[in-house]
Amino acid sequence: MRRINVGTLLWTLFLAFSAIGISCLLRSGKLAFYLHPRTWGSLRLATILLMLLCIASWRGLRSSNGHLRLSWAHALFFLPLLLALCCPPQMLSLEVIGNKGLMGVLRGHATSSIGSHTPAPVFAPDQPIIINSENFISMMDALWEDTDTYLGREIEMLGFIYEDQQLAPDDFVLARLIMNCCAADAQVAGLLCRYRQRSQLQPGEWVTVRGTLAKMPYYNVAVREVIDMPYIEVTVIMPAEKPDNEYIYP
């Protein structure tokens, strides 16, 4: 009887595990922590191809051809699988978000670059403006572009607390993460908030902020002039549940 080639066996196992792993992520929807839903279709096809490759590799296991030599590469292939098991999918940690910096937040047109051109929803004058995952991008655009229209309006927004050393002691950013393609290119976007008791807030905590919309002059390096920056003068902060989708997918 011919002995089984260990290299090919490990490779077959890798193909099987990765196909199963991706299918689980797709089925549970947890893939949203890694990839924009737009890209899931191609990943479905890739999973089917992985399964076919797994069968092909399995068939080669006992035949005389198609033997893979055992090498360091085998260990490398199992690394992402093990990491995925050890660190369950969740939103990027604050440490890493901090590395990406505030670039996208405190500038005019923070989000208008995304290419979604849905018009901002209209709120009746006596109703508070409610910003949620669905209207986040269109509302950010609207607030930056027509700041004056919304001045003094009551506003309610869900986000997580994001702090940065560049900010004044009373300020924090009520932030969301925007995923253009995958988690590695996620960017912070949000609104600056001014709150007396900021020190009581825990970075990364999900909250609903209620307050009034105000503006302050801000030197925008993009257009090299001082522009109006919208911000929330906070009245109440309430702890909130994480949304189902912590990312925003333009």
Place this chain on the structure above:
Amino acid sequence: MHGQTAVSLRDNSRSFWLILLLLLGIPLLSRQLLLRAAWSGYLQGFSMMFISILLEALPFVLLGTFVSSVIHLYLNEDVLARLMPKAHWLGLSTAALFGFLFPVCECAIVPITRGLVRKGVPIGMAVTFLLAVPIVNPIVLTSTFYAFDGAWGVVVLRASCGFLVAVFVGDYLGRLYKKNYPLRTFGFYETQQHDHGSACAHAQGHSHADHLEGGSSAVIWQLLQHTSEEFFEVGRYLILGAGLSAALQTLVPRQCLLAVGQNNLLSVIAMMALAYGLSLCSEADAFIARTFVGQFSSGSILAFLVLGPMLDLKGTLLLSGAFERYFVWRLATTVALAVLGLGLLANAFHL
């Protein structure tokens, strides 16, 4: 056959223990790290970015290895040679515009280019194809159009600069490697058991369609098996590249680049380093580039948009798996210098 396999097993026993050690060690280590609050954030962030880059690239790398296997097994050199334009510049331009017919991004392009070179496509055309297709293609240009709020100027500049650099570098390297093909032999071809032996490793290989036997199902299984083996060779470089890029993004704050934003030379170099290190998919990189507008000189943003799809950390590792190291080094430095020149030029004219 029995004896041969047994020998190869003994040779491999060291790697076997190494693999076992890693398989047991990594979960234990990460468990420990996760328990320490200071480290867990970084490990978690690294793991999320690492896996997301892999998942993002996986369909395209698989597509690349699949197409490359089809080329390898079924494409006839004579047909290919007849189809290729004979005139030098026409050939290069055709290769550079091929992305309109065949819009793939930078992960898929490396195995395909390798497959083409193995079938006798001249290095010059192959390099132009490799560099241009991930930029000069409808999908990438459309996403650039959206990212820059419909600014046609950026789209046209990105496409034309990509075209120029690709043709220039293709022409240069084509002259250097006229006769000798800088291909690396894939590891699995060295094993005696492989079905078509070492002939595959040579550029002047023959079409395997001639001697494929059996029914259509046998043909399909052979194609899949070849794809699996090629994916085994290419995948390791993808994992290395994704890991390095994720580690870079976990450990180095982007803020430290900001200081040089408006300096004519340094800003271009900083943005090129960023494009290289981030290894973004060329469909998404324009959205990231957009966030630098205003803080960085326009030349540096152009350099980011042109260099990223042509040359990045992930791509360099994929390339070094397919081609000789020295060739990859030459390719990388030539591309980098050309893009640097274009960036400085754009800054000089205040585009």
